[in-house]
Amino acid sequence: MTQYETAFLISPNLEEEAIEKVISQMAEVVKKKGKLINEDRWGKKKLAYPIQKFEEAFYVFFLYEADPAVPFELERQFKQTEAILRYLTIKKETKEKEVPEEEKSLPASEEKPTEGEDVGGDIEEEAVEKKKKDEEADEKEEAVEKEEKVDEEVSLPEEKEKEED
Amino acid sequence: MAREQRTERSSFRRYFPPKRKVCRFCQRNVRDIDYKNVDILKRYILERGKISPRRVSGTCSYHQRRLSTAIKRARILALLPFLED
Numbered sequence: 463m464t465q466y467e468t469a470f471l472i473s474p475n476l477e478e479e480a481i482e483k484v485i486s487q488m489a490e491v492v493k494k495k496g497k498l499i500n501e502d503r504w505g506k507k508k509l510a511y512p513i514q515k516f517e518e519a520f521y522v523f524f525l526y527e528a529d530p531a532v533p534f535e536l537e538r539q540f541k542q543t544e545a546i547l548r549y550l551t552i553k554k555e556t557k558e559k560e561v562p563e564e565e566k567s568l569p570a571s572e573e574k575p576t577e578g579e580d581v582g583g584d585i586e587e588e589a590v591e592k593k594k595k596d597e598e599a600d601e602k603e604e605a606v607e608k609e610e611k612v613d614e615e616v617s618l619p620e621e622k623e624k625e626e627d
Numbered sequence: 628m629a630r631e632q633r634t635e636r637s638s639f640r641r642y643f644p645p646k647r648k649v650c651r652f653c654q655r656n657v658r659d660i661d662y663k664n665v666d667i668l669k670r671y672i673l674e675r676g677k678i679s680p681r682r683v684s685g686t687c688s689y690h691q692r693r694l695s696t697a698i699k700r701a702r703i704l705a706l707l708p709f710l711e712d
Contacts, residue, residue: 469663469704471704471705509705510702510705510706510707510708511705511708511709513705519705521704523663548703548704548705550700550703550704552662552700555659
């Protein structure tokens, strides 16, 4: 028996009853030969990109324990049902059970937004600032060099004149 | 000339050494990265929707691998964009 997690998206133009029907139908497929551990519904959610010209979809997640035949059967059902826009089945790692770190990781992940906001952004900004500094440093260097050159040019003729005198 | 510039650069780095990056997942002792946790994953994609490279985000190789699979899974479910403009 392996733990699987199956996620699927139901098209948004169905009525609530029809959606219920689809979900219960899929749940029964799992229950027949396996153990449904958790059923998670996110409700209607905006998609990051349109799927079949839909901008929204119903998100449903099944966490279950079963033989590998069950996810196959589920996916077969998904292909037959037109209302299912997309599905994804994942084999859960069994190590998760042994190590109780999963519980730790969840609150930690919730804390994250307050402490470490815009991780990527910060770093990018830093990089830009560094670049600017680099450029500034370069400019200064060049300026200094130019000044030195000018000094030399100015000083040289004077020396020559002195020598001539 | 070239040699002089290089020494100038290194002295600049001596006074302003690059900030050392640490893997944020290791800091928090996170073992697995869940593809459903969009808020976290979003922080590791660039504005074009690409996965941020390790040299930018400072993630360790173990967690970068986990992170990339999580982001790819989230993309399939339209939780994250494949590309953004």
